[in-house]
Amino acid sequence: MSTNHVPQGAGHLRAETATAGAATATAPQPGWSPDQGSKDATFPKALVGVDERLGAAKMMRWGLGKVFPDHWSFLLGEIAMYSMIIALITGTFLTLWFVPSMGHVVYDGSYVPLKGVAMSEAYASTLDISFEVKGGLLIRQLHHWSALFFIVGIAVHAARVFFTGAFRKPREINWVIGVVMSLLACIEGFAGYSLPDDLLSGTGIRAMNGFMMSAPVIGTWMTFFVFGGEFPGESIITRLYIAHVLLIPAILVGLFVAHLILIVLPKHTQYPGPGRTNDNVAGFPVMPVYAAKAGGFFFVVFGITALVSALVQINPVWVFGPYDPTQVTAGSQPDFYMWFSDGALRLLPGWLEFELWGTTWSFNIFLGSLLLLPLVWLILGVYPFVEAWITGDKREHHLLQRPRNAPVRTAVGMAAISMYLVLALACINDILAIKLHLSINDLTILFRVLFFVLPVVVFFVVKRLCLSLQRHDRETVLHGWETGRVVRTEEGRFFEVHAPLDEYTRWSLVEYETPRPLGQLDGAPTDEHGVRRPAGPLTGLRNALSSFYYKDSITAVTPSELAAAHHHGEHEALETPEEAARIDQHGAPVSEAPGDDYYTKGLKAGRHS
Amino acid sequence: MSTHHDNLPATAEPAEDRFTNPGFPPHTPRRSDVDERAARRASVQVVTLFTISALASIAFLVAYYAIDPELKGSIIGIGEVNLFHVVLGLTMGLSLLGIGLGAVHWAKTLMPDEESVEERHTMASAQEDRDAVGRQLSHGWRSTHLNRRSALLGSAGGALGLFALPLVVPVLAGLGPRPRGELYTTNWEAGKRLMIDPSGAPIRAADVTQGSVFHVMPDGFVGAAAHELDPQDMMTSKAKDQVILVKLDPAKIKSQKQRDWGYDGIVAYSKVCTHVGCPVALYEQQTHHLLCPCHQSTFDMTDDCKVIFGPAKRPLPQLPITVDDEGYIVAVDGFREPIGPSFWERKRPGILMEDEG
Numbered sequence: 001m002s003t004n005h006v007p008q009g010a011g012h013l014r015a016e017t018a019t020a021g022a023a024t025a026t027a028p029q030p031g032w033s034p035d036q037g038s039k040d041a042t043f044p045k046a047l048v049g050v051d052e053r054l055g056a057a058k059m060m061r062w063g064l065g066k067v068f069p070d071h072w073s074f075l076l077g078e079i080a081m082y083s084m085i086i087a088l089i090t091g092t093f094l095t096l097w098f099v100p101s102m103g104h105v106v107y108d109g110s111y112v113p114l115k116g117v118a119m120s121e122a123y124a125s126t127l128d129i130s131f132e133v134k135g136g137l138l139i140r141q142l143h144h145w146s147a148l149f150f151i152v153g154i155a156v157h158a159a160r161v162f163f164t165g166a167f168r169k170p171r172e173i174n175w176v177i178g179v180v181m182s183l184l185a186c187i188e189g190f191a192g193y194s195l196p197d198d199l200l201s202g203t204g205i206r207a208m209n210g211f212m213m214s215a216p217v218i219g220t221w222m223t224f225f226v227f228g229g230e231f232p233g234e235s236i237i238t239r240l241y242i243a244h245v246l247l248i249p250a251i252l253v254g255l256f257v258a259h260l261i262l263i264v265l266p267k268h269t270q271y272p273g274p275g276r277t278n279d280n281v282a283g284f285p286v287m288p289v290y291a292a293k294a295g296g297f298f299f300v301v302f303g304i305t306a307l308v309s310a311l312v313q314i315n316p317v318w319v320f321g322p323y324d325p326t327q328v329t330a331g332s333q334p335d336f337y338m339w340f341s342d343g344a345l346r347l348l349p350g351w352l353e354f355e356l357w358g359t360t361w362s363f364n365i366f367l368g369s370l371l372l373l374p375l376v377w378l379i380l381g382v383y384p385f386v387e388a389w390i391t392g393d394k395r396e397h398h399l400l401q402r403p404r405n406a407p408v409r410t411a412v413g414m415a416a417i418s419m420y421l422v423l424a425l426a427c428i429n430d431i432l433a434i435k436l437h438l439s440i441n442d443l444t445i446l447f448r449v450l451f452f453v454l455p456v457v458v459f460f461v462v463k464r465l466c467l468s469l470q471r472h473d474r475e476t477v478l479h480g481w482e483t484g485r486v487v488r489t490e491e492g493r494f495f496e497v498h499a500p501l502d503e504y505t506r507w508s509l510v511e512y513e514t515p516r517p518l519g520q521l522d523g524a525p526t527d528e529h530g531v532r533r534p535a536g537p538l539t540g541l542r543n544a545l546s547s548f549y550y551k552d553s554i555t556a557v558t559p560s561e562l563a564a565a566h567h568h569g570e571h572e573a574l575e576t577p578e579e580a581a582r583i584d585q586h587g588a589p590v591s592e593a594p595g596d597d598y599y600t601k602g603l604k605a606g607r608h609s
Numbered sequence: 610m611s612t613h614h615d616n617l618p619a620t621a622e623p624a625e626d627r628f629t630n631p632g633f634p635p636h637t638p639r640r641s642d643v644d645e646r647a648a649r650r651a652s653v654q655v656v657t658l659f660t661i662s663a664l665a666s667i668a669f670l671v672a673y674y675a676i677d678p679e680l681k682g683s684i685i686g687i688g689e690v691n692l693f694h695v696v697l698g699l700t701m702g703l704s705l706l707g708i709g710l711g712a713v714h715w716a717k718t719l720m721p722d723e724e725s726v727e728e729r730h731t732m733a734s735a736q737e738d739r740d741a742v743g744r745q746l747s748h749g750w751r752s753t754h755l756n757r758r759s760a761l762l763g764s765a766g767g768a769l770g771l772f773a774l775p776l777v778v779p780v781l782a783g784l785g786p787r788p789r790g791e792l793y794t795t796n797w798e799a800g801k802r803l804m805i806d807p808s809g810a811p812i813r814a815a816d817v818t819q820g821s822v823f824h825v826m827p828d829g830f831v832g833a834a835a836h837e838l839d840p841q842d843m844m845t846s847k848a849k850d851q852v853i854l855v856k857l858d859p860a861k862i863k864s865q866k867q868r869d870w871g872y873d874g875i876v877a878y879s880k881v882c883t884h885v886g887c888p889v890a891l892y893e894q895q896t897h898h899l900l901c902p903c904h905q906s907t908f909d910m911t912d913d914c915k916v917i918f919g920p921a922k923r924p925l926p927q928l929p930i931t932v933d934d935e936g937y938i939v940a941v942d943g944f945r946e947p948i949g950p951s952f953w954e955r956k957r958p959g960i961l962m963e964d965e966g
Contacts, residue, residue, distance in 0.1 A: 033721055067727040104840035110679075118840075134678055137694050138701070170732045203887060206848075207903060210885025210950035220792065220952045220961065225784040230791045231848050231886070234841050266732050275633030275726075282633070282724045289720045296712025303706030310698020311687060325848035326806065326824065326880070328888045330902045345885070345920055346904045353922035353951055359960075362951040364920050365885060398729055430905060440905055441918050503631040510628045558626040 068290045069270040069283035073160045075297060080153030082301040084185075084256065086146035088249065091192075093139045099125040100195065100241035102234040111318050119197075119322035122237045126196040126317055141309035147189050148314075149305060151337045154182045162383075162413050164400035166269045168393070172384040174262040179381045181255050183373070184248055186337045191244040193315065193335055197237055200315075202323025203332050205236060207342075211369035214362040232325065272399045272511045274504040281398070331431055336424070340376075343426030344368030347448050376420075390545045392518050404473075405512040407466035408549045414462040415455035422451045463552070470554040473509045477501060477557040478565040514553040519543035633724075641718045651718035655711050662707025669700035793958050795827075796850045797928060797943040802828040803854060803877060809833060811937040812854070817875055822892050823854040825877065827940070849948055851880040851888060852928055854938070855910055857897065864913040870929040872938065877928040878914050879948040882906055884921035886950045899925070923951070 043057055050056045068074075101121040107114045109124070110131050129136040158178060161167055167175035194201045194208075209231045212223040228235030267281045276282050284290045320329070334342055345368040352364035387409065388394070403410040425432065426447040433440040480498035488494050501509070641648040672693070682692040734742075755762050802811045803825045809832015812823060830838065830846040838846070859874040867876055878899075882889045887903035897910040898917070906921035908914040914925035926948050929941035947955055954960040 033723060036721070065727075067725050070724070134673065134693075135697050137691070138697050141698075203903065206887060207885045213950050213952040214885075216953055218953075220788045220954055223952075224786060224788040225781065228785040230845055232844050233785075235785070267727065267729050274631045277630060279729050280726050281729055282726045284721075285725050289716050289722075292712045292716035292720060296709045296716065299705045299709030300713065301709075303702045303704075303709055306698055306702035306705055310695050310702060311684075325844060326826075326851045326888055328890050328902050330891065332887075332903055342904070348920050350884075350906075350916055350920055350922035355956060358957045359953050360951045360955040361953070362922070364922060365950070368920075396731060430902070441907075444905065444919070504634045507628060507631050511630070557628075559628055560626050 064285065064287035066264065066267075066286050066290075067281055067283045068268050068286070068294075069281055070293075071271055073164070074268070076153060076160050077157040078153075078294065078297055079301055080150055080157050081256070082298045083146045083150035083153050083305070084252070085298070086302055086305055087143055087150055088253075090139050090143040090146060091245065091249075094129060094143055095245055097125055097129045097133055097136065098122070098195070098241075100238050102197065102232070102237050114318065114321070117322060120237070122195060122197040123317070123322045126198070130318060138306075138309060141312075141314055142305060144193070144314045145309050145312075146305050147192060148335065149301070151182075151185050151189060154178075154185055155337075158182060158380075159413070159417075163403040163406075163410055164269075164271075165397065165406055165409070166400055167384040168397040169384075169388060170266050170396050171262070171269070172388070174259060175384050176381050177255050177259050177262065179377055181252060181259065182380075183377045184252050184255070186373075188244060188248040188252065189335055190338055191240045191248065194240050195237060195244060196315075196317045197323050198317040199320040199323050199327060199329065200317075200332060202232070202325070203328055204334055205323075206231065206325065207345075211365060214365035215370050216359075216361055216366065219366075232323075266396075267398070269398050269400050272402075272508060274507045276399065278396070278398050333428055333431070339425075339427035340420050340423035341369055341372055343423040343429075343447075344372050346429060346444060347423070347426050347451065349448075387549075390518075390542060390549055391515050392546070393515065399511075401512060404466040404469040405514075407463050407470070407552070407554075410466050411459045411463035415459040418454045418458040419451060422447055422454055426451075467552060467554055474554065474557050477506055477509050478562060510556040510558075512556050514555045515546075515550050516553065517543065517550045518546040633726075636723050639718065639722055642722075648719065651714070655715045655719070658707045658711030658714065660707075662704045662711065665700045665703035665707060669697060669704060672696045672700060788954075788961050790958070790962055792949070792952060792955075792961075793947050795944055795948060796830055796846050797827050797852075797940045799940060799942050800933065801940045802933070803852065803930065803938045803940065804828050804831045806831050806851070809835070813936045814872055814875060814932045814938050815936055817854075817856045817938075819856055819858060819874075820894055821856050822894070824880070825852040825854045826850055848886075849881060852877050853880045853889070853892065853899070854930075855892070855897075857911060861897070861911045863911055867913040867927060870927050870941070872930050872932055875930065875938065876910070877930050877938075877940075878908075878910075878925040879928065879944060880925075881949040882921060883916075883923040883925060883948075884919070884950060889925065 043051070047056055099121040103121045104118055105121050105124050107117050107119055107124050107127065109115075109127055111127055114127065126140075129140055131137070161175065161178070190204070190208075194205050209223055209227060212226060213219045215222060224230070226236070226239065227233045228239075268283070270276050270281055270283065284293070321327075333339065345365060348364045348368045350364050352367065353360065353362045355361070426444070429440055429443050429447065432438065433443050436443075480500040483497050483499050485497045486494055487497055639647075641651045676693045676696060678691075678693045680692045681689055682695075683689045684695070750756055753761070803823075804811055804827065806824045806826045809826075811828070812825070817823075826846070827850050828834070830843065830850060835843050854875065854877045856873075856875045859868060862868050862871070862874070862876070870876070880888050880890070882901040882903065884901065884904055884906045887901050889899050889901045889906070889908065891900040891902055892898075892910070893900065899908040899910055899914065900906075901908075901919070901921070904920050906919035907917050908921075908925050909917045913927065916922065916924060926944045926946050928944055930938050931941050933939045
């Protein structure tokens with residue numbers, strides 16, 4: 001039976017004991033049984049009218065029975081989803097009081113330190129929400145925190161999808177939708193925290209003005225059109241507002257619905273495990289377990305957001321004061337999701353600005369702002385297609401991978417994250433310099449170096465870690481668990497007893513498959529007549545990348561290897577007990593681990609030569 | 610591996626030498642499945658959580674009306690807080706968490722915990738469907754004469770391509786005035802006094818002591834006079850006219866131009882960073898360095914404000930100054946180059962102002 005085509009259904013896949021039990025059950029259904037419906041149950045009369053008009057029964061039958069696999073990492077996307085809903089709810093609340101205007105007023109509210117200060121209506125109304133509207137501050141903090149959780153949720157969810165290979169066919173389109181959503185979420189967040197028109201957010205808008213001006217050719221025009229003229233003008237808050245409350249949320253919600261539909265249609269991915277195949281999905285049906293868990297989790301996320309909003313102050317705009325273009329505070333940082341871009345601006349050296357035919361090209365700014373954002377998201381968006389091309393894999397994948405079983409992808413992902421983190425930390429270089437008593441100049445130079453060096457180091461370390469974990473898995477399969485029980489033989493030798501794995505545990509460690517480099521597929525590519533096909537210009541690149549990805553792969557243990565390992569052990573035991581004890585004690589020496597036979601003997605060309 | 614199909618990537622091990630899926634492991638019942646007391650205990654826990662939620666919701670409403678919104682208190686580890694806000698948040702959090710944790714606990718202890726299995730179906734349509742769609746599209750193409758009368762396609766395409774322009778162009782064109790000379794000019798002009806911000810007092814050169822630093826705005830845009838201005842003009846002026854004035858030891862000034870444009874060691878520079886436009890607000894008196902807090906561009910005050918560190922490229926523009934008949938510091942002229950961040954046409958104002966000659 002090929003592993004990818006285990007026939008559907010639980011019954012015959014289930015281990016013997018369970019099937020036997022289920023078949024003979026005539027007594028009342030046990031509590032864990034998935035179907036405890038009454039035999040006499042009928043379709044609710046109240047819904048008959050709805051069904052006649054909408055076919056509700058068909059939809060409910062399809063929807064209520066849908067199965068969703070259960071794993072903690074699947075909750076990460078739900079955090080993002082629920083946080084978005086919380087932000088929508090609380091944001092609607094805020095629109096009832098917020099005045100998106102840069103018109104000037106003199107503050108006369110209950111916050112004494114700002115009494116009589118001239119400010120914009122946007123800032124004054126934000127103060128009113130914080131001080132005059134009862135509970136307004138709570139809603140404001142809920143809104144800001146949920147927005148942050150939304151973006152954190154997106155980030156960790158995207159990392160989960162990336163490192164488990166969930167983006168592979170047929171889910172590439174949904175990955176792209178998610179990538180677009182994450183970019184929109186960041187822009188939405190930036191637009192949102194710019195609205196109060198306090199000193200901090202005004203400084204952010206001032207910087208945005210500078211970014212836009214740096215765009216070659218169109219920068220000046222674009223800036224004047226977005227700001228309605230010279231900085232600061234009186235339009236930008238109003239325009240950011242309509243983008244923040246209508247345009248971007250509408251697109252986000254639309255994409256979010258599409259994202260959900262594209263999760264449900266091909267059914268959710270699942271982690272590999274005994275019984276789980278590429279053709280089935282095992283989990284809990286919507287009615288009742290998944291509905292209770294997912295619905296309950298919404299309240300958990302909302303509840304935690306409320307607790308955080310109650311106890312942890314965020315964006316106290318009254319402390320910053322109204323925006324004044326002549327003022328700035330030390331330690332001005334954007335919200336964390338914009339750190340990497342602002343950090344890039346701190347690291348890019350001034351010599352990247354140059355003049356060409358009398359025109360000014362500010363790549364020291366353009367590169368870190370207007371170019372960096374689309375570039376990062378473009379790379380994210382095309383990754384699934386690039387990896388599929390490198391792998392030469394056109395199959396559908398519904399079983400997730402453990403990150404260690406895709407060592408190069410995991411290492412590439414971690415290297416990219418390390419680059420991102422360097423940029424993000426560079427954005428708080430002034431704070432770090434103060435807290436760590438370092439020179440800000442040294443720190444900036446260090447980050448410049450780290451940006452290039454750290455990803456390389458991280459790549460090699462993570463790749464080696466993955467390979468080591470894979471070898472460890474192999475070792476576990478071949479020699480069993482270490483029991484911690486040390487036995488002394490009659491001759492006085494000591495060895496540790498290893499317990500064999502049960503077949504369910506073993507399956508999780510051996511089910512994965514390992515692609516090998518494309519260049520080693522069949523030798524020279526030939527057409528159906530055996531004539532050698534000329535290699536395209538990209539073939540070399542593809543083969544090189546494929547080799548980079550898969551040349552060091554470590555394959556899963558096969559049954560014959562396991563048999564050989566057992567046989568090997570017994571054989572040795574007959575001839576030299578010391579050898580057997582040594583193997584029992586330390587596991588097989590690395591050079592003799594069957595996985596390495598592939599490479600040392602070149603039998604199955606697991607390694608690029 | 611001669612059997613490998615185009616659709617399948619080669620893997621390092623042949624398909625036949627693989628372990629087979631052992632199938633689902635037998636189900637282990639939970640405690641609450643086999644022990645009625647455990648089930649009852651779980652049920653009580655769930656009910657308790659829901660009850661806490663209900664009580665917290667009521668407590669929220671009571672607090673909303675009963676507590677003074679101005680009430681302050683202090684919490685260990687947090688410090689002084691608005692108690693009204695904290696109580697509202699805590700009760701709301703409990704009300705939500707009670708429901709959430711209750712539902713999850715209920716699902717985990719009392720609802721079925723044996724997984725169901727569904728079969729997956731490929732997303733791809735059957736070949737029959739694809740063929741049918743192919744015929745439908747072909748029918749659409751031919752039955753509308755598109756295959757024979759190319760003018761139809763061309764004109765329809767042209768019309769569709771253009772119809773959005775009347776909607777889009779007025780919106781885009783109406784967004785803002787096009788840039789002209791604004792980026793090249795400030796409110797500084799010959800004879801304009803440098804006034805201290807925010808008081809609006811003029812600065813007598815003789816009164817400026819060694820090492821003093823002033824934040825300066827042009828006469829008429831600061832102090833009482835500023836209240837007469839249109840607020841937008843005032844904000845624009847603040848954004849581009851801000852100047853930092855420092856009195857240095859003339860011997861320390863390294864640039865002759867800087868000395869010439871200053872007066873007796875007093876020099877004035879635009880305070881708008883040449884990187885992205887933040888105010889260059891941090892002046893270190895010992896080193897004479899000016900630091901922009903936004904991205905840490907550092908300018909050397911003694912060397913014509915050249916960039917000595919950070920992402921900015923150009924020095925801060927200097928405002929040429931002198932003193933008038935009464936001994937007050939005035940501008941000799943406006944800035945002689947655009948202040949603030951770089952932009953594409955910076956060195957070629959003609960590109961933006963060609964029609965103004």
